Amino acid sequence: MSSAFEILQGARFFTKLDLRNAYHLVRIREGDEWKTAFNTPLGHFEYRVLPFGLANAPAVFQALVNDVLRDMLNIFVFVYLDDILIFSPSLQIHVQHVRRVLQRLLENCLFVKAEKCTFHASSVTFLGSVISAEGIKMDPAKVQAVIDWPVPKSRVELQRFLGFANFYRRFIRNFGQVAAPLTALTSVKTCFKWSVSAQGAFDLLKNRFTSAPILVTPDVSRQFVVEVDASEVGVGAILSQRSLSDDKVHPCAYFSHRLSPSERNYDVGNRELLAIRLALGEWRQWLEGATVPFVVWTDHRNLEYIRSAKRLNARQARWALFFARFEFVISYRPGSKNTKPDALSRLFSSSVASTDPEGILPEGRVVGLTVWGIERQVKQALTQTPSPRACPRNLLFVPVPTRLAVLQWAHSAKLAGHPGVRGTLASIRQRFWWPTREHDTRRFVAACSVCAQTKSGNSPPAGRLRPLPIPSRPWSHIALDFVTGLPSSAGKTVILTVVDRFSKAAHFIPLAKLPSAKETAQIIIENVFRIHGLPSDVVSDRGPQFTSQFWREFCRLIGASVSLSSGFHPQSNGQAERANQTIGRILRSLSFRNPASWSEQLPWAEYAHNSLPSSATGLSPFQSSLGYQPPLFSSQFAESSVPSAQAFVQRCERTWKRVRSALCRYRAQTVRAANKRRTKSPRYCRGQRVWLSTQNLPLKTASRKLTPRFIGPFHISQIINPVAVRLLLPRYLRRVHPVFHVSCVKPVLRAPARLPPPPPPSLSRAHPSTGSVGFWTCVLGAVVIST
Numbered sequence: 001m002s003s004a005f006e007i008l009q010g011a012r013f014f015t016k017l018d019l020r021n022a023y024h025l026v027r028i029r030e031g032d033e034w035k036t037a038f039n040t041p042l043g044h045f046e047y048r049v050l051p052f053g054l055a056n057a058p059a060v061f062q063a064l065v066n067d068v069l070r071d072m073l074n075i076f077v078f079v080y081l082d083d084i085l086i087f088s089p090s091l092q093i094h095v096q097h098v099r100r101v102l103q104r105l106l107e108n109c110l111f112v113k114a115e116k117c118t119f120h121a122s123s124v125t126f127l128g129s130v131i132s133a134e135g136i137k138m139d140p141a142k143v144q145a146v147i148d149w150p151v152p153k154s155r156v157e158l159q160r161f162l163g164f165a166n167f168y169r170r171f172i173r174n175f176g177q178v179a180a181p182l183t184a185l186t187s188v189k190t191c192f193k194w195s196v197s198a199q200g201a202f203d204l205l206k207n208r209f210t211s212a213p214i215l216v217t218p219d220v221s222r223q224f225v226v227e228v229d230a231s232e233v234g235v236g237a238i239l240s241q242r243s244l245s246d247d248k249v250h251p252c253a254y255f256s257h258r259l260s261p262s263e264r265n266y267d268v269g270n271r272e273l274l275a276i277r278l279a280l281g282e283w284r285q286w287l288e289g290a291t292v293p294f295v296v297w298t299d300h301r302n303l304e305y306i307r308s309a310k311r312l313n314a315r316q317a318r319w320a321l322f323f324a325r326f327e328f329v330i331s332y333r334p335g336s337k338n339t340k341p342d343a344l345s346r347l348f349s350s351s352v353a354s355t356d357p358e359g360i361l362p363e364g365r366v367v368g369l370t371v372w373g374i375e376r377q378v379k380q381a382l383t384q385t386p387s388p389r390a391c392p393r394n395l396l397f398v399p400v401p402t403r404l405a406v407l408q409w410a411h412s413a414k415l416a417g418h419p420g421v422r423g424t425l426a427s428i429r430q431r432f433w434w435p436t437r438e439h440d441t442r443r444f445v446a447a448c449s450v451c452a453q454t455k456s457g458n459s460p461p462a463g464r465l466r467p468l469p470i471p472s473r474p475w476s477h478i479a480l481d482f483v484t485g486l487p488s489s490a491g492k493t494v495i496l497t498v499v500d501r502f503s504k505a506a507h508f509i510p511l512a513k514l515p516s517a518k519e520t521a522q523i524i525i526e527n528v529f530r531i532h533g534l535p536s537d538v539v540s541d542r543g544p545q546f547t548s549q550f551w552r553e554f555c556r557l558i559g560a561s562v563s564l565s566s567g568f569h570p571q572s573n574g575q576a577e578r579a580n581q582t583i584g585r586i587l588r589s590l591s592f593r594n595p596a597s598w599s600e601q602l603p604w605a606e607y608a609h610n611s612l613p614s615s616a617t618g619l620s621p622f623q624s625s626l627g628y629q630p631p632l633f634s635s636q637f638a639e640s641s642v643p644s645a646q647a648f649v650q651r652c653e654r655t656w657k658r659v660r661s662a663l664c665r666y667r668a669q670t671v672r673a674a675n676k677r678r679t680k681s682p683r684y685c686r687g688q689r690v691w692l693s694t695q696n697l698p699l700k701t702a703s704r705k706l707t708p709r710f711i712g713p714f715h716i717s718q719i720i721n722p723v724a725v726r727l728l729l730p731r732y733l734r735r736v737h738p739v740f741h742v743s744c745v746k747p748v749l750r751a752p753a754r755l756p757p758p759p760p761p762s763l764s765r766a767h768p769s770t771g772s773v774g775f776w777t778c779v780l781g782a783v784v785i786s787t
Contacts, residue, residue, distance in 0.1 A: 007074050008217045011087035012133040013094040014124040017101070018116035019065075019082040023057055025110060026050035026064060068108045069101065077101060085126050094120060135217055151202065155192045158185055178205050180258065218252045218286050224294035225249055226287070226328075228279050230271035234258045237279035239286070255282045270315065272300040277319050280326055293327040301332045374409045378402050378432065388435075395433040406432055407444040418454070421445045447749045452691050453708040468539065468563070471502040474625040475532035479539040480524075480546070481576035482514060483584065489599035496520070498528050499579045501539070504614045505621030506579045508606045510599045517548040529558075539563040541573050542737050564739075582609055681742040684725055689713040690745040692727065697736060713748045
């Protein structure tokens, strides 16, 4: 729309027409009426004329009006859908122009609404702007709508406001920079929180609407002036022309651009040159092919010689090709005279100039006051409690009532930074002493809720290994898991892994997508149960297929118990996870040249997996489950006499006993090796408070590095087994399963006397923006959970 207004140069009289019934003036092509059909309680209807709401309706109607007024367009007529603007330099010529347009509309059966038309006026409101001989300005009614606009309460309301205001950005100086805090809130990646900066931008944008200047209509026959400047955060430009009446430069348009992270790395010269490049690209329709060479004002003197430079880098060479399309002269203008574009470029900067000096530390936060405050408190307590003889002369004895304050100063103060026991003791030993100083410090640091939440422990994970019971026969205990993230191969993208925990045999079933609980049950019946019979136990993770009520009822009906892994502890289903790793390694080897062929290689990969000897039993899964190794080729073994059925059964039983003994030995070795890297789990009880690790929680925080390592505390609602507990989680964690391995929690230690307990989590209110996660804020060294 901005480029269309340049044709108004020299116009002094205007007429605005509004077509009646607009789209309904276009006939639907015969035979296509059914495409506009709709049903109502009164019956079935079809449009015979163009209705409102069709995607191509605006383009079709615009083409119709353009065809009718083709020879007048951009000469003395401008058309936008059903709005027609007629403009002329004099009243006599204008009357003739209006008569010609009305006659043409009459010939084509196009009629106007008299009540919405304005004839022979020196100023008209057209498409939200007031057009006159002086130039173009915003419609006062639209400006009042912005002034009366209430503060947005949601992201959608803010988008609606910015969409309305963005239509007038060519009138608003620094629009992009002023609206930057508001634009940042429209991102779905950020939490919508109305801040002081957002309110300031909202108010400033409203104020800019009330003080927006009148933009003169560009006259391509006269010289343009482009004023540019660049700062470390943005670039700005103003397109102007000198008035013939007062010989002053008046603005035609404003432009500003926030620098990207890579553009901020440019040196000063390249940033100034970038400002010219962006400004010329923004106003190319006016500047390219201008009859009079335009002038570029910049406060960087070196750019005066850029067009005659003999050595350019790759970026400057590309820009030089772009500049070759324009006729312009670069003129140096000192920064003191180049203030307008300079302000445009610097508005992105968060720094604000101030004439008053600012102190390094705010008042009341001077280091000396903190130190002498605690000493004064101790000395005041010593007036009532004398120092014992054992206290060193160069140290202050700390009476019992003030020991907690000293511990908090040495550990929890902003200047301390929550050090460990050694660091806290080092601070205390410099000035204070009491008999139980080391013991009290250890208790205080261990019970610090901030340290418990924000520090990762160096000790091995808690919880001794609790292996699953060893099955007594093949396929009585199975483990299930899915392999996802595969490329499409013959329409398959997922693999269902089914592992026999006795023989380690596995079936790998290709699927088109992740199945539901009902579909999973049907797949297991068709591919496993019909071959190996019904199992007595099924191990799986906590996928939605296996935690559903249908799956539990299905397993109950077939007589199988359900064993689910604890939250964020895949080791509980380690055999299926290991089978997934093995099949992934084999498939990578077989299909690395053509990943889309993995489904064709899957049967061979399954055979290879079941043929490999197990490290636990020493036998292949085929031998452990079938009693023999199936040959790959018929000539692999020589023919022999067929053994009796009784002998075959006895051989299978001997094999199974051998496998079970091997599994027992292997489990004992695994338990010993694993427990060397683990510590004994604390003895938890129902109702006890614990901290929960955030390592695997789906938390949406501003920075993962600054996210607390633990949150809580939460109460234990049930002891599942010695290494698994169920927690009472708040609503904002309702999507997280409440059963956790003991390695994911740690107990809340009892604090020394008079130390305030850690704040309990909210159990009733979800996070206002996400509804599923918490929001953490670090305030003066203490982590607070906001819900």
